[in-house]
Amino acid sequence: MNNLLLDPIDIKTVLIVVLIVAVISVIFSLLIVLVSKLCAVKEDEKANAVKEKLAGANCGGCGFAGCADFAKALSEGKADVSMCGPTPNENKAEIANILGVPFSATEQAYAVVHCAGGINSKNKYDYIGNESCLSQALYMGGKKQCPNGCMGNGTCERVCPYNAIKVIDGVAYANKALCEACGLCVKNCPKKLVELIPKSSKVYVACSTYCKGKESMDNCKVGCIGCGLCAKNCPEGAITMVNNLPVIDYSKCSGCKTCAKKCPRKCIKEI
Amino acid sequence: MAQIILIIVSAMFINNFVVVQFLGICPFLGVSKDMKSAFGMGIAVTFVMTIACLITFPIFGLLKTYQIEYLEIIVFIFIIASLVQMIEMVLKKFSPTLYNAMGIYLPLITTNCAVLGVCELVIDEEILSILQIETMNLGYAVLYGLFAGLGFTLAIVIMSGLREKVNRLPINKHLKGFPIAMITACFIAMAFYVFALI
Structure with a gap:
């Protein structure tokens, strides 16, 4: 075999080599074509029909590998339509119709960040390191003095497939118009500051601290001090105080915005 | 009969593909995180190895008649x-x-060196002295492929079982995950080396 390179090239050998390799490749390619024709499997039509109706964002918010995978799981009854955020309600109703399952419309939601700290709140230390909130949270719970403050490293910004959430002045803000409620930011925030609320809501609480009044005043210029004025003044009784924080029940909220006006720290924000 | 037993023992234990010959290391380390997927991968590799031996052995005979054995790797890969x-x-x-059981592992096997390795090995002349047989024939080749695959399955299942157990131990932080897997693999390889010493 080593001699082959030294010998003058024999045209006959070359021809035989080319011929044999060509014959083998033609045989195998024909076999592949034949097998693929014989063994063509019909893809699940139901899954395809469901996939057509999905939003097609491939955001992965449902926990599956993409819209195709989610559609497959739906058609096999392993998933629920409500797990998808971006798909509009009419399409969800149609999907439920295809699958033959009952469907109750859920209101379109969007993400809000329960923090307005950023440059308004004090830092414990300067953070220089990996640009990820998760890494920063490992060092004494992040650089903010407030234990529940947004660290502003922008993990939510990077995971958002719609560019709907942005860090401005050290704190993340969600854009209502762009948000499709896939819930990736909710899952990835180490401080659990992001929440999905109904699109029709008029106010939200822009603070998550459970610190008592004085501590909160010390930490941040816009932190909730747990005074409870919003809960006392709400005409609908939609606000309750839990752990020094107001919690708004959006099913009762009428959108009068009294709470936002009464809040001495301006941490209930109008939308 | 003695020869068949020798082939089985040689392919599975003494010349185990993963831990003695170091072929197919990537799935051995990559797909051994849990036992179920390790078993699926092992069965898929066994299946492909057996069939690959069955097809490539006669094709090598064809190449040999025209004295173009040097094309073996290209033709075999293809x-x-x-x-x-x-x-x-x-x-x-x-x-x-x-x-569904081995679907996702099949495309991975296309480029698995263990499969090409077994095809190359059964046509090698060295194997005749190892197995103490006069000539290699198709039956022996397929048998060797089958039990080489089962040896791969054995090694990867042992590895995954150990990794599952080791992951629950309080190990030093710096050794967690991949480093401890390499150490585990080292001990499995040493255990298999004993077969070669007997």
Whole structure:
């Protein structure tokens, strides 16, 4: 075999080599074509029909590998339509119709960040390191003095497939118009500051601290001090105080915005 | 009969593909995180190895008659790749359960060096002295492929079982995950080396 390179090239050998390799490749390619024709499997039509109706964002918010995978799981009854955020309600109703399952419309939601700290709140230390909130949270719970403050490293910004959430002045803000409620930011925030609320809501609480009044005043210029004025003044009784924080029940909220006006720290924000 | 037993023991233990010959290390370390997927990978590799031996051995005979044995690697790679494609399609049609069990591992096997390794090994002349046989024939080649695959399965299942156990131990932080897997693999390899010493 080593001699082959030294010998003058024999045209006959070359021809035989080319011929044999060509014959083998033609045989195998024909076999592949034949097998693929014989063994063509019909893809699940139901899954395809469901996939057509999905939003097609491939955001992965449902926990599956993409819209195709989610559609497959739906058609096999392993998933629920409500797990998808971006798909509009009419399409969800149609999907439920295809699958033959009952469907109750859920209101379109969007993400809000329960923090307005950023440059308004004090830092414990300067953070220089990996640009990820998760890494920063490992060092004494992040650089903010407030234990529940947004660290502003922008993990939510990077995971958002719609560019709907942005860090401005050290704190993340969600854009209502762009948000499709896939819930990736909710899952990835180490401080659990992001929440999905109904699109029709008029106010939200822009603070998550459970610190008592004085501590909160010390930490941040816009932190909730747990005074409870919003809960006392709400005409609908939609606000309750839990752990020094107001919690708004959006099913009762009428959108009068009294709470936002009464809040001495301006941490209930109008939308 | 003695020869068949020798082939089985040699392929599975003494010359185990992963821990003695160091072929197919990537799935050995990559797919051994849990036992279920390790077993699926092992069975898929066994299946492809057996069929690859069955096809490539006669083709090598053909190459030999025209004295172009130097083409073996090109032809074998190409045969294995198309074979895996065909097996995948056939399985999808006739045995969806089997396809679901090893479906995602089949495309990975296309480029697995253990499969090409077994095809190269059964046509090698060295193997005749190892197995103490006069000439290699198709039956022996297929048998060798089958038990080499089972040896691979054995090694990867042992590895995954150990890794599952080791992950629950309080190990030093710096050793967690991949480093401890390498150390585990080292101990498995040492255990298998004993077979060669007997």
